[in-house]
Amino acid sequence: MAEAKRAQSSDKRQRILEGALKAFARKGFYNTKVSEIASEAGVADGTIYLYFKNKDDLLISLFEDRMEWVIERLRSELAEVEGDIFKKIHRIIELHFRLATDQADLAEFITVELRQSAKFVKEYKNQRFVDYLVIIEELVAEGQKEGVIRDDVDSRLVSRAMFGALDEVLLQLTLSKAAGMDVERMTAQVADLFVEGLKSR
Amino acid sequence: MAEAKRAQSSDKRQRILEGALKAFARKGFYNTKVSEIASEAGVADGTIYLYFKNKDDLLISLFEDRMEWVIERLRSELAEVEGDIFKKIHRIIELHFRLATDQADLAEFITVELRQSAKFVKEYKNQRFVDYLVIIEELVAEGQKEGVIRDDVDSRLVSRAMFGALDEVLLQLTLSKAAGMDVERMTAQVADLFVEGLKSR
DNA sequence: GCGGACTGAATGACGATTCATTTTTCTACG
DNA sequence: CGTAGAAAAATGAATCGTCATTCAGTCCGC
Numbered sequence: 001m002a003e004a005k006r007a008q009s010s011d012k013r014q015r016i017l018e019g020a021l022k023a024f025a026r027k028g029f030y031n032t033k034v035s036e037i038a039s040e041a042g043v044a045d046g047t048i049y050l051y052f053k054n055k056d057d058l059l060i061s062l063f064e065d066r067m068e069w070v071i072e073r074l075r076s077e078l079a080e081v082e083g084d085i086f087k088k089i090h091r092i093i094e095l096h097f098r099l100a101t102d103q104a105d106l107a108e109f110i111t112v113e114l115r116q117s118a119k120f121v122k123e124y125k126n127q128r129f130v131d132y133l134v135i136i137e138e139l140v141a142e143g144q145k146e147g148v149i150r151d152d153v154d155s156r157l158v159s160r161a162m163f164g165a166l167d168e169v170l171l172q173l174t175l176s177k178a179a180g181m182d183v184e185r186m187t188a189q190v191a192d193l194f195v196e197g198l199k200s201r
Numbered sequence: 202m203a204e205a206k207r208a209q210s211s212d213k214r215q216r217i218l219e220g221a222l223k224a225f226a227r228k229g230f231y232n233t234k235v236s237e238i239a240s241e242a243g244v245a246d247g248t249i250y251l252y253f254k255n256k257d258d259l260l261i262s263l264f265e266d267r268m269e270w271v272i273e274r275l276r277s278e279l280a281e282v283e284g285d286i287f288k289k290i291h292r293i294i295e296l297h298f299r300l301a302t303d304q305a306d307l308a309e310f311i312t313v314e315l316r317q318s319a320k321f322v323k324e325y326k327n328q329r330f331v332d333y334l335v336i337i338e339e340l341v342a343e344g345q346k347e348g349v350i351r352d353d354v355d356s357r358l359v360s361r362a363m364f365g366a367l368d369e370v371l372l373q374l375t376l377s378k379a380a381g382m383d384v385e386r387m388t389a390q391v392a393d394l395f396v397e398g399l400k401s402r
Numbered sequence: 403g404c405g406g407a408c409t410g411a412a413t414g415a416c417g418a419t420t421c422a423t424t425t426t427t428c429t430a431c432g
Numbered sequence: 433c434g435t436a437g438a439a440a441a442a443t444g445a446a447t448c449g450t451c452a453t454t455c456a457g458t459c460c461g462c
Contacts, residue, residue, distance in 0.1 A: 012441095012442090030231040033416090033417060033418085034417075034419080035417075038444095043442075043443085044442060044444055045418090045419085045443080046419085046421080046442070046443055046444065047441085047443070047444095048419095049418095049420080050441070054419075055418070111316070112316050115312070115313050115316050152390075153390050153393070154390060157370065157387060157390055158394065160366075160369050160370050161366035161367075161369065161391055161394065162366070163369055164365040164366040164367070164368055164369020164370060164372075165363070165365040165366040165369075166362075166365070167365055167369065168361050168364055168366075168368065169361050169362055169365060171316070171365075172361050185355075186358060189353075189355060190362055192398075193354060193362065193395075194394075194398060195398075196397060196399075196400075197394040197395060197396075197397045197398030197399075213407095234450090234451065234452085235452060235453080236410095236451080236452090244408080244409090245408065245409040245410055246410065247408070247409060247410065247453085247454075247455080248407085248408060248409070249453095250452095250454080251407075251408075255452075255453075256452065
């Protein structure tokens with residue numbers, strides 16, 4: 001019966017999350033009214049409170065939900081990369097940028113809102129985000145073990161730096177939608193920059 | 202007379218900006234009450250409106266004010282660097298990180314609030330931020346002209362990536378105050394990562 | 403005692419959340 | 433089947449707290 005309930009629920013819950021994503025991407029968390037999310041999702045204001053404790057909870061749930069999806073995607077794409085570590089790094093960067101075109105709202109939400117609220121950045125531990133970093137970190141560490149990546153760099157630091165670079169470039173890409181930037185070219189350049197920076201000499 | 206007014210004013214205006222910086226760094230823009238800023242600055246609530254149009258204006262003014270300072274500082278420090286482009290890049294990174302220890306509030310404010318409001322990221326053009334990027338961009342372009350930096354990378358893209366990396370690492374540094382990270386070591390590693398990535402082969 | 407700087411209590415708007423009511427879905431019985 | 437009645441889900445108007453902002457009054461330098 002929990003199943004039956006869920007079956008119904010999930011539809012509406014999902015619609016609320018989608019509405020929230022669209023609204024947050026457009027106007028930011030604090031400038032979005034709960035009633036706007038409701039109308040975007042095609043439900044009544046009160047309905048939102050049947051699925052989420054409050055507006056903050058909605059933000060966190062949305063972030064968790066989408067990041068989980070991104071991370072799964074990243075994991076599975078990485079798994080099917082044939083070739084060396086550097087190919088994998090290239091793939092991470094590619095996927096990251098691909099988001100900007102495939103899922104503009106999501107990209108905007110993540111880049112802009114990730115740092116949004118004090119709650120988000122400080123209180124809330126943000127495990128999903130850590131997961132993402134760890135994927136990069138492990139890749140670098142693996143390369144170091146193999147001897148193809150210089151081992152005088154801290155893999156943790158590198159993963160941060162790399163994420164930051166990707167995030168910032170993505171932000172730029174997201175906000176200046178019009179500009180017909182060549183995403184492939186960008187991917188190649190950023191990947192190359194890091195690969196050359198990381199290679200053992 | 203505008204001068205006389207300013208002379209008096211500047212003291213109070215400055216105190217308000219400082220109070221705002223402290224408060225915003227601690228709780229973020231939207232969670233900070235105007236009355237908190239006022240009490241932090243030791244003025245009455247209403248006084249703030251003698252110096253700033255409204256809360257948004259206060260945010261923008263604060264950002265402009267501090268970024269201008271950072272940029273001037275960066276320019277003058279760069280001017281006195283003897284040596285090649287790569288030394289200068291090292292210095293940018295060093296200054297960026299030095300902020301985290303010297304001016305924790307400012308660092309937190311810039312990293313967290315830079316992307317804060319939709320207003321900030323989208324509507325407001327954010328010239329100061331562009332100025333910062335241009336400094337990096339010109340440095341890279343110069344290196345390319347000299348032939349020491351590979352010219353198959355877009356200097357604009359690189360400046361974005363580099364800023365993103367610095368910003369993210371700084372964010373980390375800022376939020377995890379306790380952790381006795383070795384700032385010098387971090388500077389060296391990040392600088393090296395980019396320098397190796399940028400060098401002509 | 404005039405004029406501008408300052409004060410802080412009062413105002414008013416706004417918007418998250420609640421909850422009395424309505425609608426839908428489910429259950430069980432003829 | 434069809435239907436009555438109960439339970440669950442959904443609604444949206446009303447509530448209630450929270451501030452940003454204002455402005456009538458006070459203070460101070462000249």
